[in-house]
Amino acid sequence: MSVLRLGFVHIRVTDLEEARNHYTNTMGMKVVHEEPGKLHLKCWDEWDHHSLVLEEGGVGLVKLGYKCKSEDDLVEYEKAAQQFGVRTGRVSKGENLTVGDGVAITLPSDQRIELFTDIEYGGTETGALNPDPWPRDQRGIAARWIDHALIPAEDPATVERFFTEVLGFHAAERAITNPSNPELLGSWLSCGESPHDFAVVKGPNAKLHHFAFFLEDWNAILRAGDIMSMDDVSIDYGPTRHGITRGTTIYFFDPSGNRNEVFAGLGYRTGPDFPTISWTEDQIARGIFYIQRELNDTFMSVFT
Template sequence: MSAVMRLGYVQLRVTDLEEARNHYSNTLGMEVVHEEPGKLWLKCWDEWDHHSLVIEEGGVGLVKLGYKVDSPEALADFERRSQQFGATVGRFSEGENLKVGDGVRITLPSDHTLELYTDMEFAGTETGAINPEAWPRNIRGVGTHWIDHALISVDEPALVERFMSECLDFRSAERAVVSMEDPELLGSWMTCGESPHDLAFIKGPNNKLHHFAYHLEDWSSILKAGDIFSMDDVPIDIGPTRHGITRGTTIYFFDPAGNRNEVFAGLGYRAQKDFPTITWTSDQLAKGIFYHARELNEGFTTVFT
């Protein structure tokens, strides 16, 4: 069965390119793989494709998200279903995105731009595919493994959940509702594979980013990341702590432009196709988001870029 495979790239606006370069390359440990005036392309050490992050100077916030698809037939199928849903859909050509092949560009019901593609130039990881070491010795800073997921804000969570499910075959691993008696949807953590979430969204203004996240190995890696953030004067939003939702361990922090990032460890569970959706009610949502403190920082659910 054809499918969306994973989050492939995040494209982001920043206010100062050199500050962003220092943050994403030196503090987080990404490699700059290409640059042009006002724009950088970066990848993590454990990613196979050419890049996973594009940053462009001139503002703040999300430009678009790219998800990799396993076949051209899947692209055509997702394109057709998205059009039938009523979404704005168009094609983009090879080379329009650096090192990326042909694809489909979709405007979600929340006005976010989502791109689907099958091919990106293969670059390989720092450790390679033949007799690889456990990790490269030239890791800088946090040493993020890969970009893992994104969380966006949407005005109509139920509509976006229905689109992602009906058009792109995402499944909701966990959902937040007002109550069991009032099923109004407040947020959804959706998967296209077995990860607890490949794309999540909560109620908020359309076309905004809450955060995008990097995978780290374990809890000790999260703690080390916190130390490095203190060393580099990175503004920490929340953490280190654990989520109830997804069970992951986490730190939320900001890049120099004010875009929220996350380092995330712990798969929590495998969201296989027979996995029953977990439901959180609004009276327990603070525990779901911050399992230890069980309190919501107001800015966490109101600050978007």
Template sequence: MPVNKIGFVHIRVTDMDEAVEHYSNTLGQEIVSREGGKVYLKAWDEFDHHSVVLEEGGVGLVKIGYKVDTVDELATYEKRAQSFGCTTTRVSNGENLAVGDGVAITLPSGQRVELYTEIEYLGTQTGTLNPDPWPRDMRGAGVHRLDHALISADDPAMVERFFGEVLGFRISERLITDPGNPVLIGTWMFCGQKAHDIAVVKGPDNKLHHFAYWLEDWSQILHAGDVFAMDDVSVDVGPTRHGITRGKTIYFFDPSGNRNEVFTGGYITGSDFPTITWTADQLAKGIIYISREVNERFTTVFT
């Protein structure tokens, strides 16, 4: 069994006030708590306590949390990670606000992943009894939920093997040099039925390329783009479509320089989904399908 889902992304920001303005008012997440110099946010369609943690002091990824269904599975993942050669440590209840006991794993590429089974339940803004389709006081882009993260690794094949063998992820799409000499450049992996819950691309170890929020459809992507213009958000790419995952997207930066994405579309996967392969000669089309051009910033800026 794979892990349940991506639960949270914890990042550093250079200026907390600017970051809160971006994640709360521009993206529309709700501030759940401010504690210990950190700000915890959730999106309106999420029922767990938080999905994004902001910590002042720099830029980049602190850790990614994945929710696991049972304590037994947590112990299994811990053992498998150790057998894989990764460093693991136990995380105590409350070490992460509102999150129960867990296991921290340092990936072969250096990023920290934390697994946990319990997190405080807050419920969605629309509730579970005769819910409205969206909340009347939705702000900004009105992001629904955290969707996925893309990290970089000097050896993406090793990290792909980790997510597959240790955490039970499957591969939806792979980007390779060419079929005659198949060196892995990027991999898109899922733990449920989404197109991806994690992606790994060739790049520096221990870095984040972006994390993404789900929106309902293409018109909501365009609406988000309008909000980004109103709020002078620095847009990296889009609105456009990916070849890989078939998603519709805008990439943009928070005020600290962490890259975010709003994402929709794609397809459903599942345990019988056959892996799709892209070759390096089609890389630009795979990433940005319509313009078939990838700007230099997109392939060189990691945080």
């Protein structure tokens, strides 16, 4: 069985036109389909039809979609999820625009994820034949792809166990109380070689902490910060470096209050044989914001 990657993020926004401006002009995404009350968008270096769905009417997470390798995987994941004790259901082709049949799962922390194998390809803006390294008509930050998402959970250990035992993810890094009493405070989980494709931290169920856009390097992070200032984007924290994952980052909010991140630098390659790195509670501020070594008021209190 194989989960390939985060396929799409579906969120609610309070004002669709404000959200359109943020995700297209500031983040540099392209609208690939629109209908009353809903937009589908993608980044310039993504192959699938879309990676972000914006739905007008509120704020916060609707669901996360994860792309899997085969139909057989979906059957096995569904059985394993049912044995774990979470709610599952079937998603028919077309319920998600351009996406094939899938399996819906309600996580132990009450967020919804959907597993699928088929989605229409839209192609990147540079194409597959003698491509240029980047498009000349880049917009705004020009995010390359949506990279990962982080959710809160009242019991992050059970969510970690679900992702490792049911979906085959590997915990690359963990935040614990202390080695002698290792209560789990957070887990950064990978389904491939990236430091994390999904993460969970202690917090309220059924919420979203953030989803992240991948940029090329530290220079791109600094440029993104400049554009956010030009566009009067609300910054949560950064630019800075993570200790956990070693990535460079800025956290910020879309006009509705959904937290975004721009993230650069893979930090290291991981895999099933990668020893899990642990951070203790007394060092968690350095783990999250390595340079400043302190957490701001909003980072662990604002969820949507």
